[in-house]
Amino acid sequence: MKQKINNTIGGKKAKASSAVKTVILSALLLVYMLPFLIILVNSFKGKRAIVRTPLVLIDPHGPTVQNFVKAFEKMDFVKSFMNSTVITVVSVALIILVASMTAYFFVRKNWMINKVIFAMMLTAMIIPFQVIMIPLVSIYGGQLGLLDHRATLIFMNVGFGVAMAVFIYHGFIKTGVPVSLEEAATIDGCNQVQIFFKIVFPLLKATTATVTVLDVLWIWNDYLLPSLVLTKKSLFTLPLSTYAFYGTYTIDYGAIMAALVLTTIPVIILYIFLQKQIISGVVAGAVKA
Amino acid sequence: MNENTKRGKFLLFLIFVGPALLCFFAVVIVPFLYGIYLTFTNWDGISPNHDFVGFTNYVAVFRDSEFWKALLLTLQYVVFSVLLINVIAFILAYLLTSGVKGQSFLRSAFFTPNLIGGIILGFIWSFVFSRALVSVGQTLNIPLFSQSWLTDPTKAFWALVVVTVWQYSGYMMIIYIAGFTGVPKDVLEAASIDGCTGFQTVRHIILPLMVPSFVICLFLSIQRCFMVYDLNLSLTGGEPYGSTIMAAMHVYQKAFLSKQYGTGQGEAFILFLVVAAITLTQIYLGKQKEVDA
Numbered sequence: 001m002k003q004k005i006n007n008t009i010g011g012k013k014a015k016a017s018s019a020v021k022t023v024i025l026s027a028l029l030l031v032y033m034l035p036f037l038i039i040l041v042n043s044f045k046g047k048r049a050i051v052r053t054p055l056v057l058i059d060p061h062g063p064t065v066q067n068f069v070k071a072f073e074k075m076d077f078v079k080s081f082m083n084s085t086v087i088t089v090v091s092v093a094l095i096i097l098v099a100s101m102t103a104y105f106f107v108r109k110n111w112m113i114n115k116v117i118f119a120m121m122l123t124a125m126i127i128p129f130q131v132i133m134i135p136l137v138s139i140y141g142g143q144l145g146l147l148d149h150r151a152t153l154i155f156m157n158v159g160f161g162v163a164m165a166v167f168i169y170h171g172f173i174k175t176g177v178p179v180s181l182e183e184a185a186t187i188d189g190c191n192q193v194q195i196f197f198k199i200v201f202p203l204l205k206a207t208t209a210t211v212t213v214l215d216v217l218w219i220w221n222d223y224l225l226p227s228l229v230l231t232k233k234s235l236f237t238l239p240l241s242t243y244a245f246y247g248t249y250t251i252d253y254g255a256i257m258a259a260l261v262l263t264t265i266p267v268i269i270l271y272i273f274l275q276k277q278i279i280s281g282v283v284a285g286a287v288k289a
Numbered sequence: 290m291n292e293n294t295k296r297g298k299f300l301l302f303l304i305f306v307g308p309a310l311l312c313f314f315a316v317v318i319v320p321f322l323y324g325i326y327l328t329f330t331n332w333d334g335i336s337p338n339h340d341f342v343g344f345t346n347y348v349a350v351f352r353d354s355e356f357w358k359a360l361l362l363t364l365q366y367v368v369f370s371v372l373l374i375n376v377i378a379f380i381l382a383y384l385l386t387s388g389v390k391g392q393s394f395l396r397s398a399f400f401t402p403n404l405i406g407g408i409i410l411g412f413i414w415s416f417v418f419s420r421a422l423v424s425v426g427q428t429l430n431i432p433l434f435s436q437s438w439l440t441d442p443t444k445a446f447w448a449l450v451v452v453t454v455w456q457y458s459g460y461m462m463i464i465y466i467a468g469f470t471g472v473p474k475d476v477l478e479a480a481s482i483d484g485c486t487g488f489q490t491v492r493h494i495i496l497p498l499m500v501p502s503f504v505i506c507l508f509l510s511i512q513r514c515f516m517v518y519d520l521n522l523s524l525t526g527g528e529p530y531g532s533t534i535m536a537a538m539h540v541y542q543k544a545f546l547s548k549q550y551g552t553g554q555g556e557a558f559i560l561f562l563v564v565a566a567i568t569l570t571q572i573y574l575g576k577q578k579e580v581d582a
Contacts, residue, residue: 021389028381029398032455035413036401038421054421098309105305113302117310124317126568128516130537131561132317134544134554135324138332159316162309192301221406223519228545239408243523246412253416260413267404275397278404282460283467286505 043257067258080241091157103169121163213281359539382465399459411523442532468502504575
């Protein structure tokens with residue numbers, strides 16, 4: 001009997017504290033989401049309503065999509081969206097290809113040179129981009145004249161992304177890919193390249209997902225490197241064209257709100273469908289690094 | 290292709306490692322080494338030739354009071370941001386692993402700011418600080434908000450801290466959540482049978498077992514805060530009166546606006562050494578505190 005009473009008291013306490021937690025979390029959630037909501041609400045309002053009453057939900061003259069039309073055209077949204085997509089997709093695909101091959105080779109061939117390069121890659125991971133950017137511009141801009149090409153930016157993305165990707169693949173291949181499978185294939189007459197693509201690479205799906213998530217988030221949102229490499233407006237990625245647009249239309253709040261919503265929306269939509277994969281990718285990447 | 294000859298081995302190496310190695314060397318290693326060389330020259334970014342000037346750039350770095358001011362400001366920014374990020378992230382993770390309703394939705398929601406680049410986040414918050422909060426302050430008569438935070442040097446600094454904490458607390462939260470989920474259930478049960486209160490469990494069981502998560506989160510948040518650039522550029526742009534120029538922005542301006550590439554690169558190196566020293570010490574100290582369950 002006594003036991004039972006204790007239990008109910010414990011139960012009530014647990015329920016009450018759970019309710020308190022829910023309240024705290026909901027309040028926090030509202031605070032966290034408020035900036036996005038404010039921008040979203042104002043993107044449908046006229047300039048006067050935005051400046052005078054930024055917190056009123058709807059423009060007294062009714063909602064308008066004029067801001068979006070303007071931002072869409074002036075920012076050349078379709079073009080920058082395509083630029084961002086091409087650069088991100090090609091860079092990430094190349095990183096995955098070259099890094100998985102390298103990592104596999106490093107795990108299977110215990111050569112001195114492999115160990116040295118792997119150690120160099122690990123060490124180089126602590127070098128921040130800001131230490132490289134000045135010589136990078138000096139070499140690729142001043143001496144080689146290679147700036148203002150998408151290919152240059154893609155090449156650089158691969159260079160910056162490869163060390164981390166090799167590291168993540170290396171960790172998985174070492175523990176997760178049994179040599180016995182490959183031995184069977186060798187007997188069947190496959191060479192190393194065939195073995196890698198037919199047997200090993202398909203086994204790396206989970207790791208490939210992790211690398212994809214981390215690198216897509218980084219490259220899609222990157223500003224500093226693209227801003228140094230691409231100066232022609234026709235090559236701008238979304239962050240670059242948003243920045244340029246903001247500079248030109250500083251006082252046209254409506255158009256700016258709409259531009260911010262437009263750049264944010266694609267990522268949010270993707271996130272709604274892929275939140276589990278994205279979050280577990282970030283965790284896997286962080287814990288391994 | 291014979292894999293046993295020297296030639297065959299070399300070919301295999303070229304196929305598997307060649308492309309990655311080429312990119313890595315051309316983009317990271319060569320520029321890094323060339324950067325060291327640049328600090329001993331007077332290159333201005335335009336002229337095809339430059340002279341070797343010895344340690345002149347390093348003397349200039351030490352005399353550049355603006356740089357040290359920016360570095361000090363960055364240090365303050367890092368201390369406040371990193372502390373707040375990790376405290377809030379830890380609390381969020383604790384609350385979101387206790388079985389509250391809508392747990393997984395809430396986790397995803399708090400992570401959202403990290404999907405968006407610092408440039409965009411800065412612009413969003415710039416409107417919040419300069420218009421939305423001002424409107425609230427004036428309507429409700431709250432002096433703290435009735436003028437834009439971005440026009441006052443101290444408040445603009447705190448605006449940067451607020452946005453940084455807002456963004457990264459959701460990121461570190463999911464790493465702490467992974468840490469919480471990794472604490473073995475039997476240890477927690479044993480603690481509750483032994484009569485530990487919730488606080489005691491956190492203090493003596495969960496915290497020690499989560500040291501690896503702390504090491505990762507501190508490392509990531511220290512490094513990212515030290516290198517802040519995008520947010521700095523779009524939220525304050527270094528204003529008002531250049532009072533919020535962080536180290537990375539100073540380096541950028543020194544090199545690309547003032548065209549003092551050698552000095553800028555020297556400052557970038559000093560920034561790098563400071564960050565490396567702090568993060569490596571932090572990792573070393575953290576590793577010593579690790580325990581097994």
